[in-house]
Amino acid sequence: xxxxxxxxxxxxxxxxxxxxxxxxxxxxxxxxxxxxxxxxxxxxxxxxxxxxxxxxxxxxxxxxxxxxxxxxxxxxxxxxxxxxxxxxxxxxxxxxxxxxxxxxxxxxxxxxxxxxxxxxxxxxxxxxxxxxxxxxxxxxxxxxxxxxxx
Amino acid sequence: xxxxxxxxxxxxxxxxxxxxxxxxxxxxxxxxxxxxxxxxxxxxxxxxxxxxxxxxxxxxxxxxxxxxxxxxxxxxxxxxxxxxxxxxxxxxxxxxxxxxxxxxxxxxxxxxxxxxxxxxxxxxxxxxxxxxxxxxxxxxxxxxxxxxxxxxxxxxxxxxxxxxxxxxxxxxxxxxxxxxxxxxxxxxxxxxxxxxxxxxxxxxxxxxxxxxxxxxxxxxxxxxxxxxxxxxxxxxxxxxxxxxxxxxxxxxxxxxxxxxxxxxxxxxxxxxxxxxxxxxxxxxxxxxxxxxxxxxxxxxxxxxxxxxxxxxxxxxxxxxxxxxxxxxxxxxxxxxxxxxxxxxxx
Numbered sequence: 400x401x402x403x404x405x406x407x408x409x410x411x412x413x414x415x416x417x418x419x420x421x422x423x424x425x426x427x428x429x430x431x432x433x434x435x436x437x438x439x440x441x442x443x444x445x446x447x448x449x450x451x452x453x454x455x456x457x458x459x460x461x462x463x464x465x466x467x468x469x470x471x472x473x474x475x476x477x478x479x480x481x482x483x484x485x486x487x488x489x490x491x492x493x494x495x496x497x498x499x500x501x502x503x504x505x506x507x508x509x510x511x512x513x514x515x516x517x518x519x520x521x522x523x524x525x526x527x528x529x530x531x532x533x534x535x536x537x538x539x540x541x542x543x544x545x546x547x548x549x
Numbered sequence: 550x551x552x553x554x555x556x557x558x559x560x561x562x563x564x565x566x567x568x569x570x571x572x573x574x575x576x577x578x579x580x581x582x583x584x585x586x587x588x589x590x591x592x593x594x595x596x597x598x599x600x601x602x603x604x605x606x607x608x609x610x611x612x613x614x615x616x617x618x619x620x621x622x623x624x625x626x627x628x629x630x631x632x633x634x635x636x637x638x639x640x641x642x643x644x645x646x647x648x649x650x651x652x653x654x655x656x657x658x659x660x661x662x663x664x665x666x667x668x669x670x671x672x673x674x675x676x677x678x679x680x681x682x683x684x685x686x687x688x689x690x691x692x693x694x695x696x697x698x699x700x701x702x703x704x705x706x707x708x709x710x711x712x713x714x715x716x717x718x719x720x721x722x723x724x725x726x727x728x729x730x731x732x733x734x735x736x737x738x739x740x741x742x743x744x745x746x747x748x749x750x751x752x753x754x755x756x757x758x759x760x761x762x763x764x765x766x767x768x769x770x771x772x773x774x775x776x777x778x779x780x781x782x783x784x785x786x787x788x789x790x791x792x793x794x795x796x797x798x799x800x801x802x803x804x805x806x807x808x809x810x811x812x813x814x815x816x817x818x819x820x821x822x823x824x825x826x827x828x829x830x831x832x833x834x835x836x837x838x839x840x841x842x843x844x845x846x847x848x849x850x851x852x853x854x855x856x857x858x859x860x861x862x863x864x865x866x867x868x869x870x871x872x873x874x875x876x877x878x879x880x881x882x883x884x885x886x887x888x889x890x891x892x893x894x895x
Contacts, residue, residue, distance in 0.1 A: 421624040423624070494771075
């Protein structure tokens with residue numbers, strides 16, 4: 400028991416440091432942008448989420464005369480979760496729905512988002528911990544799917 | 550008995566191979582997005598380049614993975630096990646045709662005062678007046694670029710802890726063929742000058758951490774402000790405040806739009822999207838990842854009759870992205886969010 404406590408105590412600051420160190424996820428898809436975009440949308444659905452919107456950042460920029468390659472932000476969520484959180488934890492709303500930025504790099508595509516687990520540092524309420532854990536698993540799974548689809 | 554033992558051994562051996570971390574997979578998961586699938590470069594420098602491979606040691610790569618480059622995008626991978634880091638080093642080294650370099654850890658003696666003069670003349674244009682590194686990220690063709698590879702930060706705790714004096718000297722003497730970093734002799738510098746430069750770079754460690762390795766500190770991940778008005782009035786105020794602060798209103802939606810049928814959306818969490826395209830363009834040129842939090846958005850939420858404005862705190866993002874290039878922009882964005890929120894609730 401005491402050993403366990405010692406380990407837990409030792410582990411704690413280390414964990415705090417870890418959470419700090421690496422807050423972003425970023426993966427590369429060997430698919431071209433349009434293909435990677437469909438792969439992403441399929442992966443989001445396969446993990447049980449609904450796509451709520453695609454923000455076409457590139458279209459907005461080009462309309463204003465700026466040069467950019469394809470750049471979109473994809474939003475997704477689960478209706479019941481959003482409802483529960485909006486009711487009990489409105490402070491989390493600015494970080495919802497979940498999103499992934501997707502942009503072209505030559506004939507490949509990059510996808511990036513923050514680690515949902517990182518939100519636990521911002522919002523330490525234990526009631527939220529299980530959401531963050533689930534989102535971390537799902538978002539990692541979604542990005543793994545996209546990365547592994549040739 | 551012997552048969553049982555050998556069966557056990559076999560089992561054990563296969564378990565070990567199964568458990569041995571796979572460097573290629575680890576690289577694809579953790580590094581390829583920035584450094585390119587085969588190390589050809591991208592947001593990060595090209596690691597497969599023969600001239601890079603020829604000028605660094607395994608130890609340098611190992612320490613760089615662990616410590617990252619604070620403030621310079623390259624993350625510190627502290628969750629990986631030692632075995633995983635070793636597998637990554639081995640994988641990165643599989644691109645190396647030459648012998649792995651070993652460097653003498655002994656310090657190099659030189660004249661840092663003379664090194665400082667040389668640095669200002671020959672190096673500062675690319676690596677920054679104070680060694681803070683080039684602006685922006687490396688070559689992502691999602692954006693126009695001036696330099697194919699961003700000059701790395703030298704005044705950085707991660708770099709200084711990973712690189713020995715003799716490694717830095719080797720890089721200066723030989724340059725990195727295929728990159729803008731050319732050999733000392735081509736600039737007309739002697740070996741003695743190089744020693745002076747190395748001792749000047751080493752002195753960065755005695756100075757306060759450079760601005761490019763410093764990230765913003767902030768208490769809160771969100772900005773909130775109470776509104777004395779009802780929901781509809783606050784939303785109208787907010788849209789007007791957005792325009793008054795040089796942003797363009799883009800669109801509005803309820804938080805659950807797209808998740809539930811339109812007629813059953815909950816109007817009590819309403820999101821306003823707005824943008825300043827010149828700022829957006831500047832932000833993306835600095836770091837193509839920041840689009841994740843753009844365009845700007847403020848949520849108006851009504852909770853038990855009380856109306857509130859909420860937004861992410863942009864100041865928190867410089868740390869999230871580990872990118873000090875974003876510090877000024879994030880500071881400015883936080884100010885602007887607060888100004889808009891204040892005006893809307895006045």
